Structure formats: C-alpha cells, structure tokens
Amino acid sequence: MMNTPEHLSYTKSHEWVLFAADGSAKVGLTDHAQDALGDLVFVNLPQVGDALTCGEALGDVESVKAVSDVYSPVSGTVKAVNEDLLDAPEAINADPYGAWLVEVEDITDREELLDAAAYEAHCAQEG
C-alpha cells in the first residue's frame, strides 16, 4: 500500500516538497517513485549554492537497472544537500519521506503542486 503523508506537497513527476516556516523547502522522492525505481544504488545531487529552476533536473538517482532524473519542484538556491545519501542511497527505498535530497532557499517560483489526495489520484491514473 502506497504511503502518502498528508502534510507534504507533491509533483506529478513524483517528488515531494516540505515547506518550512522560513520559506525554505526540503525535496525528496515519493514512496511511489522509490517503489517504481527499485533498489537505488547511486544519487547525483547538486552542490550548495547551485541555482535550481522548477521543472528542470536537480540531479539523478540510479537503480540497478536505470537512471532517472529528479526534477526540482521549485526555483531557488540549494541551501543544503543530504550527503548521507551519497554513501547510502538505499535510505530512499527504506524511508522515502525521511531521506530528503536537497533543501532549497530563496524560492522564487514553484511547480503546480498536488496535495496527497490529488497525488494518489494522479498515481492511480498513471497505473
């Protein structure tokens, strides 16, 4: 059964976003995404200070079988990257909502985001 926490926002490309009170945001991959990708073995993340544009790739993740881009749900500046994932990408499979990829600040724009119910409906539609 897919896990879709209510307090997060979602993109159609299967990222989650958690906005903080200070306007920054953490971004990760959804449970649906990690399940579809399979065992993750590599993540390629941007560097602190990099500018991100919403809808464009911020990095990529690789399963044993294939590579997939991760799209930034927001435009802004990379405040922090989750360096633990570089050595332990499997944490995304184990705990997709704990294993954030990047934290973004100075956010100027955002994708059209879905709430949990709309995201689940979107996943169901994709099949």
Place this chain on the structure above:
Amino acid sequence: MEKKTPLYDRHEALGGKIVPFAGYLLPVQYPTGVIAEHMAVRTAAGLFDVSHMGELVFTGPDALQNLNHMLTNDFTGMADGQVRYSPMCNDAGGCVDDLIVYKVREETYLVVVNAANKDKDAAWMAEHLTGACRMKDISETVAQVALQGPKSKEILLKLVGEEDLPKKYYSFVPAVMVGGIRCLVSRTGYTGEFGYELYCAAGEGPALWDLLLETGKEAGLIPCGLGARDTLRLEAAMPLYGHELTDDIGPLEAGLDFAIKLGKEDFIGKAGLESRLPLTKVRVGLEVTGRGIVREHQDIYIGDRLAGQTTSGTHAPFLGKAIAMAYLSPEDAVEGKQVEVDVRGRRVACKVVPLPFYKR
C-alpha cells in the same frame, strides 16, 4: 503483441514487475528487488523463467556436419550428454548469435538460442542447411527454468537421486523425473554460479516452477527476474548478444577464442574472422573508480582522445561496485589503464580490470 511464457500467471501471482523483453512478457523483478535476487543466487539459490529462449532441434546423418559448418566451435567427438557453447558468425566474422548445443545422441542435437534472435537464427540456419539434416523449432512446446546458486544441488537432491544429476559443468541428463515431471537437466546457466537449467513440456512448466520453489524455500530459494539475470551475467562477464556481440562485433573481439576453431574445416565466417586479425579492438572490463554508474553505449576517453565505447554497465550487487564491459584498442586494453567515461556529460574515472569481475 508480446507473447506470454507458460509461467506468466506465476509471475503475476508472485507480484513480478512485468516488462516486454525479446517479444515476451517477463518479470524484471519480484517484490524482493534486484539486489536481494542477485544475492540469493550468489549465496543460496534463485529460480528464473527462461522459457523465452529458443530451442531448435537438428536431426539427420548430416546434422553434425551442418553444425560444424554454421558454428565456430567444433562439435566432432562430442559425447552424448555433452553441451558446448558456440558463437554463430556471419560471413564478415561478426555475430549472428551465440548459443549452446546439446548432443542428445548421434544425429540429434538440441540448439538453444537467444529469444531475441530466434526467428533470425532459424531463417539463417534454414538458408544454410545442406544435405540430410532437418531443423525443427520446438520453442513453443518447451518451458525452461534456471535453478542457480550454491544451494541448487541440495534442492534438486530432495527431488531426484544423485545419479539423475549431470555431474560436470556443460553436461546434461536427457530424461529425469522431477516430481513426476519429465525434464532435461543440464549443468549450465548464465549467472557465473553453480546451477542447473531444466527443460520440460510447456504445459508442465507451472507445476515444475511451483515444485522447485516449494522444495527450495527452506534453503533460501527465491524467484528472480531479468534484472538479476543481467547483473549476474555482467559480474561473471558473460557476453550478451546486442551488447558485447553484434552483427559487427564478433567473437574474436569478445575474447571467445575457446569457442572458435579456426583450424577445423571451412565454416561460415572463417575468412571474415581471419581478416580481423590482428584485432583493432578487444573486450575489457572497467571498474568505476570515481563516482557514478556507467551504462551501455557511453564514450570512453583517454585524455581528449575518444578511445572506445561501453557495451554493458551496472552496479554489481555482490561486488558492491560499479562495473562495465567495453571495447578498447589492444594498446589501451592494459590492466590498470586509467580512462574516463562520459556519463551524460559528466566524466567518470574508471580503470581497466581483468575479466571476469566475479568468479565463484
């Protein structure tokens, strides 16, 4: 429209992630995931549906002569119950396919070919058939499963006697009753691990699959998909047609000299193979020393010079590192040679290492 193997319903019931492959719907993985499936084969046992493979039977007084003419290996003097690997070359010394030949008895051989190439192979072989030899495609009537891993023998011994099992690597027993199901059992596989492949009538495939899974459960046997099949063969550096072997890339470049008998009577591709010597490129192993995973069809650089291309690459679960196979000039194919691979615009450092990456 993709075909289903006789085991399709089992894959669905087990939660397999079904993908189209070589014209068939097959599981790329089960809920356990590729890594767990890969590790099961290295440490316990895994069961694969390989019913998509093609089976061609050659019979007649000239069967042997035909195989010797169409394939690069030499099948003269094979004993009944022996298996032999061979490339099949085109005139230019490139590869039509690679396959294995089972000698059932005098004048009767079973040839097992890649699913993706079956129709092409059958057409090519029919076109080159001479004398008193018949070829029959029995693929649709056969189910094939691969039981691979160090525990595979103890699992089978719960169902059959020691004397029913083929002892030597690349040998087979033509008719073994496995839980009442008549099987051909061979000590072959595509994982680099100890194991068997079992062939039975298509209709009995599901019963054989269920029986093996149930019998092997205690020993840690799990069903495995195409994903693990690929990572396992890659660790073992076994070539895959369409990657390390193609119409252009022949068995000499791939380093399959053990299966090329240039000294035997003339055969298809002999002149083409000889014309390729000395070789301009050879198959090498690459180990990623930088950060990233190298995949197929990525360019290899030495400084600014384009030195070659990768043919397969993955994260190797048992070795715990990223590996790839590639072609480089013999001058560059030196153990320890430092190269860089262009991974989607990013240069990833690799070094040339000996093959296979993994040997049991």
